[in-house]
Amino acid sequence: MSQPLIRRLERHGPLTVQEKEVIQEITSRTTVFGPREEIVAQGSRPNYSSLIVEGLAARNNYSLDGRRQITAFHVPGDFADLHSFLLQPIDDGVAALTSCTVAMVAHSDLKEITKSYPYLTRALWHCTLIDAAVHRAWLTALGRMEALERLAHFFCELRDRLDTIGMVQDNSFDLPITQEDLGDAFGISTVHVNRVLQELRAEGLITSRNRTLIINDWERLQSVGQYNPEYLHVHQPLERD
C-alpha cells in the first residue's frame, strides 16, 4: 500500500524521490488501536506524532468539569497530532473511533526534516494550517449556524475529505460516528442530534442506516450547510521554490 501521507502531500505537488524515501522511512513504525481506544492522552507529552494510516479517529478536549468537545475528526493520511511536535503538552487527546492503524513519527525525525528538507517542512506546516482552517470553519458553524446547518455542513466536509482518498462511492460512505460523538463535536445534545438527523432524512437530504451515510441531494445539502469546500484547500498547489 502506498504511504497515505505521501499521497496526501502529493495532492499539493510532486515530491522528489528522496523526499518520498524520507517519508517512507519516518512512517515505518505502526501500531493498531481498537475502537474507542485512546491513541494519545490529553495532557501527555509524546515524543512522536500520530499519523492515521487506516481508520477514523477523533480529537477530544475535555473541559475542567468533564464535558467533552471533539475538535477534529481524522481520516487516513491525516496527522492527528502533528502539532504535538512543537506544542507540549498536548491539549487534546486522540482516540480511535474504528480500529485504527497509526504510524508513530518521531519528533526527532520531524526536527531533522526542518533542518534538511525545506519543502517537506512547508508541506507539513501546511498540514497543520489546514487543520486550523477546519477549526475555523467549525467555529463559524458552532457560533453562527443552527444545529441542522452544522450537521449538514459537516457531512459535506466529511464527504469531500473522504472522497479525496477514494472512500466515497456514489455519494455514500461509512460513518462510524455515533450520535453522541456528533453532539460532542457540534455542541448539541445527543437527543437533539437524533432529531436533527430525522429532519435531514425527512427533507430527503440524506439516508443513514447501519453506519452508512448516503447523500441523496448533494446540492441542497451544501446549500443547507452553507458549505464552501475552499477552506479544505484540497488541491491547492504548494510552491516548491
Next chain:
Amino acid sequence: MSQPLIRRLERHGPLTVQEKEVIQEITSRTTVFGPREEIVAQGSRPNYSSLIVEGLAARNNYSLDGRRQITAFHVPGDFADLHSFLLQPIDDGVAALTSCTVAMVAHSDLKEITKSYPYLTRALWHCTLIDAAVHRAWLTALGRMEALERLAHFFCELRDRLDTIGMVQDNSFDLPITQEDLGDAFGISTVHVNRVLQELRAEGLITSRNRTLIINDWERLQSVGQYNPEYLHVHQPLERD
C-alpha cells in the same frame, strides 16, 4: 521600540543575533490602519503576512449568508495571518479594532527563512500552532459552555495574553471590543452579551466602563470560565537543537 515579534519569539527561547537581524529586516515595512479598517480581505491572496505591531485586530469569517464569526483577536506581537504564507486564498479577513500599526512581512522572505533558518522556521510554525490551540479552546467554549462561561473564559485569556506584553495593570486593561464584536466571536446575540456582562458585574467578577475592563475577582473569574492557561503555551520552551 524593540520589535514585538522578537520579544514574542524570545518568550520561548533566545534568538541569535543573526536571527534577530533577520526578523528586524523582514518586519521593517509598516502601515497604519484606522479603527474598523480592513487590513486583509477575506478571499484575497496577499503576498505578505500581517504582523500586529500596535493595536488590536480581529479575524472575521463571513458565512455565505452574511453572518459574521470572529475567529481570533490579535494583540501586538501576533501575526494575524501568518497562515496566508502557505494557505491561499485567505479564509478569514483581518480588520482593525483600534488604530493599528501593521508590519507587512513578504511571503518570499518567509520562504527564505524556511530554507536557511530552521529554528526560526519552527518558531514561526509554533506561532501558527498556538493560534490553532486558541481555536480549539474557543471550540470548547462555543460547543460546551454557556454564554456566561464563554465570556469569563475569554476575559481570562485576553488578560493573560495582554499581560505578557505588559498591557495589564492591577488586573485591568483596555478593552476596545464592542458588545457586538463579543457576540460575533462567542456565538451570542448583542442583547445577550449585554445581559451576560451585567451578570458578570453583578457577581462582582468584573467592572467595565469606558472601554476598560477591571477584573475584580481573578480566581473566581477563572473558575467560572473553567480557564486553564496552559493552551496559550506562553512560556513553553522551544528546543533549539
Next chain:
DNA sequence: CGCTGTCTTGAAAGGACTCAACGCCGGTGG
C-alpha cells in the same frame, strides 16, 4: 448641538436541553 454608534431594557417566541423510558440489535455465555 445634533448625529451616530453603542449600550440598555422589556416582552414574546423559539431552539435546544434535561430527564426518563423504551426499542433495537449484535455479541456473549450457558
Next chain:
DNA sequence: CCACCGGCGTTGAGTCCTTTCAAGACAGCG
C-alpha cells in the same frame, strides 16, 4: 439455540437559555 446484556438510537414532555423585535438612553465627535 436462546436468554441476557450493553451500546446505541428513538420518543415525549417540560424547562431553560438565548433570540428577535422594538424602543429608548447614553456618549463621543464634528
